[in-house]
Amino acid sequence: MGSRHVPARTVLFEREKNGVTYRVPALIYIPRWATMLAFAEERLSADDAHANLLVLRRGTFYRNYVEWEDMKALETALMPGHRSMNPCPIYDDFTGQLFLFFIAVLGRTTESYQIVTGRNLARLCYVTSLDQGRSWSNITDLTLEVIGKSVKEWATFALGPGHGIQLKSGRLLIPAYTYHIECRNCFGILCRTTPKAFAFRSDDHGRSWKLGELIPNLQTLECQMVSVDEEDGNNIVYCNARSSLGFRVQAVSSDEGVEFQQGQLVEKLAETSGGCHGSVIGFPAPLKNQKPWSLCCSKTPIYTYYKAVEHFQNPTWVLYSHPTSSHSRVNLGVYLSPYPRDSDSWVGPWVIYEGPSAYSDLTYLELSSGEFGQMDSPPTTVFACLYENGLKSPYEQISFSIFTLYEVIQSLPPNSTSFQEAENQNKKKYNCKTS
Numbered sequence: 280m281g282s283r284h285v286p287a288r289t290v291l292f293e294r295e296k297n298g299v300t301y302r303v304p305a306l307i308y309i310p311r312w313a314t315m316l317a318f319a320e321e322r323l324s325a326d327d328a329h330a331n332l333l334v335l336r337r338g339t340f341y342r343n344y345v346e347w348e349d350m351k352a353l354e355t356a357l358m359p360g361h362r363s364m365n366p367c368p369i370y371d372d373f374t375g376q377l378f379l380f381f382i383a384v385l386g387r388t389t390e391s392y393q394i395v396t397g398r399n400l401a402r403l404c405y406v407t408s409l410d411q412g413r414s415w416s417n418i419t420d421l422t423l424e425v426i427g428k429s430v431k432e433w434a435t436f437a438l439g440p441g442h443g444i445q446l447k448s449g450r451l452l453i454p455a456y457t458y459h460i461e462c463r464n465c466f467g468i469l470c471r472t473t474p475k476a477f478a479f480r481s482d483d484h485g486r487s488w489k490l491g492e493l494i495p496n497l498q499t500l501e502c503q504m505v506s507v508d509e510e511d512g513n514n515i516v517y518c519n520a521r522s523s524l525g526f527r528v529q530a531v532s533s534d535e536g537v538e539f540q541q542g543q544l545v546e547k548l549a550e551t552s553g554g555c556h557g558s559v560i561g562f563p564a565p566l567k568n569q570k571p572w573s574l575c576c577s578k579t580p581i582y583t584y585y586k587a588v589e590h591f592q593n594p595t596w597v598l599y600s601h602p603t604s605s606h607s608r609v610n611l612g613v614y615l616s617p618y619p620r621d622s623d624s625w626v627g628p629w630v631i632y633e634g635p636s637a638y639s640d641l642t643y644l645e646l647s648s649g650e651f652g653q654m655d656s657p658p659t660t661v662f663a664c665l666y667e668n669g670l671k672s673p674y675e676q677i678s679f680s681i682f683t684l685y686e687v688i689q690s691l692p693p694n695s696t697s698f699q700e701a702e703n704q705n706k707k708k709y710n711c712k713t714s
Contacts, residue, residue, distance in 0.1 A: 284690055285631050291336050291347065291665070292319050292677040300325045301334065303440050303556075304677050305366040306640040306665040309377070313340040314411045315642075317665050317679060318366040318379065321352070325674040328387045330362040333379070337412050340644070345663075345679070355415045356406045358383040363404075369443030369451055374484050377408040379415070380453050382437050393435035394458050394472055401435050407485070425479065425488045434458040434472045439503060441558050441640035446506050452516065452536045453479040454502045459493060476502040476520045478536040494530045497542040498522050500554060504536065505561035507595040507619055517561075517619045519545075519599060521554040527601075531620055547625040548614065549605040557601035560641040562660055564594045564617065565684060594618070598687070600639040600664055603628045608673045611636035611666050615687055629690040631680060632666065637673035639666035660684040 292301035302325060305318040315338035323329040333353045338345040356363050361383035369378050385400040393400055402422045406415045422430065430436075436457035443453040458472040476499035478491040502520035509515065516532040518539060527548040530539040548557075597619040603612040612628030644661040661683050669675030 284686070285633065286680040286682040286686070288632070288668075288678040288680045289345070289347070290676045290678050291317050292334070292350065294675050298324050300329075300674055301677050302330075302667060302674055303365060303638055304640050304665040304667060305368055305439065305441050306642050306663060306679075307368040307370060307377075307442050308340070308642040308644055308663065309370055309411055310644065311372075311375075312411050314338070315340055315345050315663065316368060316377075316412050317347075317677075318368060319677055320364055320366065325672070327364075328389050330364045330384075332357050333363045333366050333381060335412060343681070345681070353379070353406065353415060355417050356381060356404070358402060358404060358418060358420065361385055361402065362387070365438045365440040367439035367441065367443055367453055369445065369453060371449075371451060371484050372445060373449055375409060376485060377412060378405050378443075378451070378485055379407070380405045380438050380443065380479075383418075383420075390435055390437075397434045397460055397463060397472075399430050399433050399435045401437065403436075403438075403479075421488055425490060429490060432460050434460055437501070440501065440556060440638070441503050442560075442642065444504055444506055446516070446535055447514070448535065449482070449484065450535050451481040451485060452504055453488075454504050454518070455479055456500050456502060456520070457493070474498050474500045476500065476518060476530075477539075478504060478516075478518075480536055491536055492538040494518065494520070494528075494539045494542045497528045497544070498524060499528050499530070499542055501556040503557070503559045505559050505595070505597050505619065507531075507561055507597065508563075508592055509618075509620065510592060510594045512592055515620065517559070517597065519548075519557065519559045519597075521556055522550060523554050524550070525605070526550055527557065529619070529622055543622055545622040545625065547623060548599065548601065549603075551602050551604060551608050552606055555602055555608055556638040557599060558639050558641040558664075559597055559599050560643050560662065561595045561597050561619075562643045562645070562662075562684075564596050565660060566593075598641060598643070598662060599625070599627075600631075600641050600666065602636055603630060608637040609635050611639060611664075611668065613641075613662075613664070613687060615691070627691055629687055629692070631664065631682065632668050632678070635669045635671065635673040635675075637667040639664055662687070 301319045338347045367380040383402040456476040461471040475493035499520035516536040522528045527545040530542040599614045611632040612630045614627030618624040
């Protein structure tokens with residue numbers, strides 16, 4: 280399992296004695312206001328069909344800890360006769376508007392019922408906030424306007440879950456997936472569906488939204504996306520998705536999330552039996568004079584990767600969280616990739632919670648000198664993770680942990696594939712010479 284070191288955790292949501300359970304975490308950080316927002320579904324039980332409404336805990340970040348407010352039910356994020364599911368927050372840094380997307384599903388209708396019958400009973404909805412989650416607008420239903428006639432080809436659909444992203448251009452992307460109907464028999468009963476991931480997008484700060492193209496080949500379900508700057512100056516949108524194929528599936532887009540290339544299996548990222556949601560977050564590769572270079576290079580030769588490509592633009596690295604077992608939802612871990620386009624570049628895992636664990640959501644903070652207890656030091660890359668966990672079941676609690684990039688690198692298992700392999704592969708790709 281690697282290092283026994285695990286980050287401290289704070290329980291934000293906990294199953295109640297009457298059976299009320301909190302599931303499907305979503306996390307977002309708003310740097311301008313040092314505000315952390317943790318969302319979840321409140322359910323009458325752990326069952327998907329017993330989802331009810333969405334809840335929120337707001338937190339304020341102080342140096343190296345978060346002070347949390349009490350839990351609040353989002354009463355406007357609710358459609359009469361429907362249950363609210365799959366929270367997916369996204370913050371528009373240009374306008375200061377926070378969107379919380381979610382699906383509203385009719386009654387207790389299950390996803391499996393919709394797949395079997397081919398009758399979609401989910402709606403695409405959102406609420407907004409202009410005061411960092413203190414108050415929320417009334418619900419907006421985008422189903423007819425955005426999905427329109429395409430919904431006839433969908434047995435059902437869902438979002439994320441977890442955070443959406445904003446690109447440098449200002450485009451907003453909401454990760455999603457649908458069970459696309461491939462054929463029906465003559466009696467109108469569904470014969471076959473294929474789950475496919477895609478993104479909803481907005482280029483006018485959320486005033487209007489459009490559908491993206493479905494990932495064309497492999498089965499892809501719950502997903503998240505990252506805007507990745509590559510060393511040669513290119514930018515791609517990277518999608519990492521749940522699958523039922525034994526491994527995660529990834530796909531990249533070169534047109535800001537409208538169309539994705541063929542998906543590929545990521546054999547270093549095993550899926551649990553039946554699959555499980557995972558999270559990805561992008562962040563700028565650290566500079567050579569930051570602690571990861573000076574203190575951990577003897578263990579993991581990560582610094583040589585950056586030196587090999589230092590004459591290109593500062594690349595985006597990606598952190599990924601997911602249960603590390605291929606058999607069950609247990610031992611939540613994080614993995615690191617310096618070159619996410621390459622499915623073989625993942626390093627890890629570092630297990631951050633030992634025991635039953637399932638869905639998670641990541642966010643990242645770049646803190647200035649002294650904000651994380653390190654005075655007179657370069658900016659520190661810090662991650663926060665909101666994840667399901669428990670002692671006997673993954674669905675007993677939703678916990679929050681903070682840890683640094685330095686901790687991630689130091690805690691990677693000694694027999695983990697090193698960043699040297701990524702360096703060697705990319706030297707060949709870009710004809711780089713190690714300095």
